[in-house]
Amino acid sequence: MLLDEAVPATTRRTVSTPEEDVRVHAVSKSHHEERLQPETEHLFWKLQIGGWLFIAVYGFFARVVTFSDFQLAFTLTLSMDLVGFLLTSAAHHYVLRNVQRLITIPVFLGAAAFSLACGTLQMYLAWYLRDLIFPEALPFNTPLTPVVYYTSVLLGWMLAYFCLRSDYEARIARLRRSEALAEAMRSELEQLRLQLAPHFLFNALNSVASEIHERPDTALEMVREIAGYLRYCLNQQRRDLCPLSEEVEAMNAYLRIQEIRFEDKLQCTVSVDETVRDMIVPHMILQGLVENAVKHGLKHQSNRIDIHVSVSRLGKDEVEVSVTNSGKISETDPTRKSIGHANLRKRLQLYYPEMHEFSLREGQGMVVARILLKGPACSV
Numbered sequence: 001m002l003l004d005e006a007v008p009a010t011t012r013r014t015v016s017t018p019e020e021d022v023r024v025h026a027v028s029k030s031h032h033e034e035r036l037q038p039e040t041e042h043l044f045w046k047l048q049i050g051g052w053l054f055i056a057v058y059g060f061f062a063r064v065v066t067f068s069d070f071q072l073a074f075t076l077t078l079s080m081d082l083v084g085f086l087l088t089s090a091a092h093h094y095v096l097r098n099v100q101r102l103i104t105i106p107v108f109l110g111a112a113a114f115s116l117a118c119g120t121l122q123m124y125l126a127w128y129l130r131d132l133i134f135p136e137a138l139p140f141n142t143p144l145t146p147v148v149y150y151t152s153v154l155l156g157w158m159l160a161y162f163c164l165r166s167d168y169e170a171r172i173a174r175l176r177r178s179e180a181l182a183e184a185m186r187s188e189l190e191q192l193r194l195q196l197a198p199h200f201l202f203n204a205l206n207s208v209a210s211e212i213h214e215r216p217d218t219a220l221e222m223v224r225e226i227a228g229y230l231r232y233c234l235n236q237q238r239r240d241l242c243p244l245s246e247e248v249e250a251m252n253a254y255l256r257i258q259e260i261r262f263e264d265k266l267q268c269t270v271s272v273d274e275t276v277r278d279m280i281v282p283h284m285i286l287q288g289l290v291e292n293a294v295k296h297g298l299k300h301q302s303n304r305i306d307i308h309v310s311v312s313r314l315g316k317d318e319v320e321v322s323v324t325n326s327g328k329i330s331e332t333d334p335t336r337k338s339i340g341h342a343n344l345r346k347r348l349q350l351y352y353p354e355m356h357e358f359s360l361r362e363g364q365g366m367v368v369a370r371i372l373l374k375g376p377a378c379s380v
Contacts, residue, residue, distance in 0.1 A: 040168065044092065047164070048085070055153060056081040062149075072134045079129060080122055080150070087118050088157050095161075102162050102169075111158040119151030201230070207261050218260055225257045233284070241377055244311065245277040251286045251309065258294050265304050266294070272311045276319050282351045282377055286321070288344045289369050293325035296367070314372070321371040329362045344371075351377045 056077050063073035091114065099107060123146040204226045211219040232250050248270065255268045290309065297305040308324045341360070348356045348371070357372040 048089065048092070051157070051160075052081055052085045052088075055084070059153075069134070072130065075133060076126055076129065080126055083122055083125065084118075084150070084153060084157075088154070088161075091158070092161065095165075102166055107162075111162070112155065115151050115154035115158055116147075118154050119147050119149075122150040123147045201226075204229075204257060207257070211261060222257055222260050225253060225260065229253045229257065239283055241280045242283050243277065244272075244279045244281050247281060247284070247286050248272055248277070248311070250284070251290055254287065254290060255294075255307070266307070267304065268307045268309070270309045272309075273313050276311055276313050279319060280377055281373070282347055285344070285347065285371075286323075288341060289321070289323040289371075292341060293323050293367070293369065296329070297325035297327040317375045319373045321373070323369045325367050326365060327367055328365070329360065329367055341369075353378065 059081060060073055060077040063076055064070060067073055095102075101107070123143055126146055127143070204222075208219050208222050208226070211222065229250065232246075232253065252270060255270075259266050259268060286309070290307065293307050294305070297307065304326075306326050310320075310322045310324075312320050314320050345358060348358060352373055352375070355374040357370070357374075359368075359370045361368055361370075
């Protein structure tokens with residue numbers, strides 16, 4: 001039970017078959033469509049009502065000019081534009097349910113045929129209403145004029161509908177791509193975070209193991225400090241970002257573990273600008289730097305190693321983090337990769353794309369690892 005509680009939910013994975021993956025993808029897609037459908041329908045009806053109100057006002061004045069009869073113009077406008085509203089609403093539901101790709105020749109030809117047929121139908125209805133209700137009104141000069149008018153209105157509606165629908169679907173496609181990219185970035189960040197804890201635990205347990213026989217009290221104190229540090233890591237497991245002050249506290253806990261082990265051989269100083277303590281940074285961003293400073297510094301220093309951590313503000317949105325240790329940069333082994341630095345570079349690129357600098361240099365017996373953050377961290 002304790003183990004089950006200790007493992008974060010995001011790390012539990014189950015093996016699924018391809019059929020299950022397809023089914024899950026289809027269900028998630030349908031849920032996505034259901035989430036978007038009410039908003040889409042609401043926008044359509046706003047445009048539909050507003051558009052036909054504009055057409056009705058324009059048609060009313062056009063009929064007044066044509067027939068010189070306000071009552072006839074009002075009757076034809078009310079009846080014909082209501083018919084047009086119902087026809088285009090029916091066309092919307094048909095297209096929405098049966099047409100997947102709008103930009104095709106058959107769809108355009110079908111829209112043109114629909115507009116012509118409905119325009120002709122409206123012409124006959126208008127002619128019938130005029131003869132039935134207003135037999136004394138001026139007759140149509142030719143049936144071609146009302147056919148062209150009604151067909152043009154419906155065809156214009158179709159073109160506007162297709163343009164707006166295509167633009168909407170393009171935006172939805174971009175949204176899905178951005179969601180997929182964000183999910184991929186979250187997965188990569190989760191893998192990078194999970195990579196750090198076992199790496200630290202491996203090194204820390206090796207340190208404890210080396211002290212058990214010679215200094216059991218020291219080993220016991222180290223175990224307590226390690227337990228506190230791991231408790232912090234587990235508490236932060238579900239958080240991608242946290243205040244810099246919490247990261248500094250965790251880093252100090254790690255350095256205390258190393259100071260207990262190496263006693264006077266390791267001297268650490270930490271300097272943090274008070275104005276940046278509330279800055280939001282990625283979780284465990286300092287861990288890799290100080291761990292490499294301790295590991296590689298002790299490798300090349302036989303007497304004592306000095307480590308200095310500095311966090312300062314350079315400008316309004318620029319913060320510099322530097323970790324300096326006595327020693328020199330190790331020659332790179334092509335068969336092994338530095339987990340700390342490689343992990344840090346990837347996480348900086350994900351959280352601060354094109355908004356950071358990372359450098360590692362050596363000079364005058366000191367190694368300086370420097371991070372420059374140029375703005376707030378991205379929320380992934």
